[in-house]
Amino acid sequence: MGQNTIAINQQFQEITEQRSGALPVQYYLTAFHALVDGRLPWHWHDEVQWVVMLQGEAEFYINNDSCTVKQGEALFINSGRLHAAHHGVLPSEYLCINVDPSFLIPEALHETYLTPFITATNFSWIRIPAESLWGKTIMRSLLSLQHLLEEKPFHFELQAFTVLNNVWRHTIGHEPILTYHPAQEREEQAMKQMLGWIQRHYAESLRLEDIAQAGSLSRSECCRYFQRILQTTPMSYVKEYRLQKSMELLQASKTSVTDIAFQVGFSSASHFIEPFVGISI
Structure with a gap:
């Protein structure tokens, strides 16, 4: 699935149907050279987002921070955060996976392992390094999730939930003490x-x-x-x-x-x- 433009509503919120079948998940590939002026404009969405850089590199801007993501690396962007991006010198392409946060873990665990992280103001984004064991685990899991969503084997929804649960566990496991301002x-x-x-x-x-x-x-x-x-x-x-x-x-x-x-x-x-x-x- 490819996506070369994004639709944004009048509050700069991205308009996408964040579902793959019955799942509150969307995945797509984006090539920066196919975007207008090679830029992803400022926008936000309620879903959490993981970006896997498949080729080249890109500069992402999240709120008042910036982060360079190179080929083989990944980036997590939290729910509701303003962000934008533009490509580097070389042609670049990335896999984007957007997920409704409520689908990441069982509802009984939201108060402990979801809400504090979604609302923390010091948890807007995380660069996921390719050289780390936890980073490799996350990227391997995201690529396997893409495969599941494309092939849709029997009970793939249950497998997707398990994969996302694992991705979320590794993502929040490397964040310092959460704060809210x-x-x-x-x-x-x-x-x-x-x-x-x-x-x-x-x-x-x-x-x-x-x-x-x-x-x-x-x-x-x-x-x-x-x-x-x-x-x-x-x-x-x-x-x-x-x-x-x-x-x-x-x-x-x-x-x-x-x-x-x-x-x-x-x-x-x-x-x-x-x-x-x-x-x-």
Whole structure:
């Protein structure tokens, strides 16, 4: 199964049917060169996610952290975390497995071995090294899970549950003492609200005050949040998002450059064309 684009709703939440048959699990292969501008845009989803880098390498951004994942390595991204990615110098491809957290272990164990890890603010992601025994176990298990979901042998659902239980056990077994900071949680929620507002209104004339208001923040707080989490300014992000949407339109339609420029919110075609100098579409 391949996936070269992701659908995102107005809160920047990824829209996917996270199921393989009756299982709350989805897997897909993504090649970065097939994505618009070789980038995976900022988004989030309720499912936990494991990424196995099959070829090349990629830089992943999770909240205000970044992590390089090379061929043979894997990455765990927790539920609800904002993240984005772009490929490195070489062509890259990865296997992505998204799972409803409630399916990882029996419900009777959620309070002890699930909820504390899903809600901990210091457990946003883990790089899974290829050279470690536990890392090899996780990656071997994820690839076997892919095989199960593709072949669907008799009672594969039970086997998949067992595999995921093992993957989760090894994933949480290498995390330090869990912490929860309400202020960090509020910051992440505010970012989701502001990004969602930009997605709904990017084609309009946007002001910093409007973006800040979407997150119930002052202008200065809004700028600090964007700089700390996305390493950019709010208005620079708006420009980047408009360019991302315009490239999708350029690839999918025969609409003129001038019309696309106005569709995505640029005030003139010249303002739209300038950032494309040196970019291959």
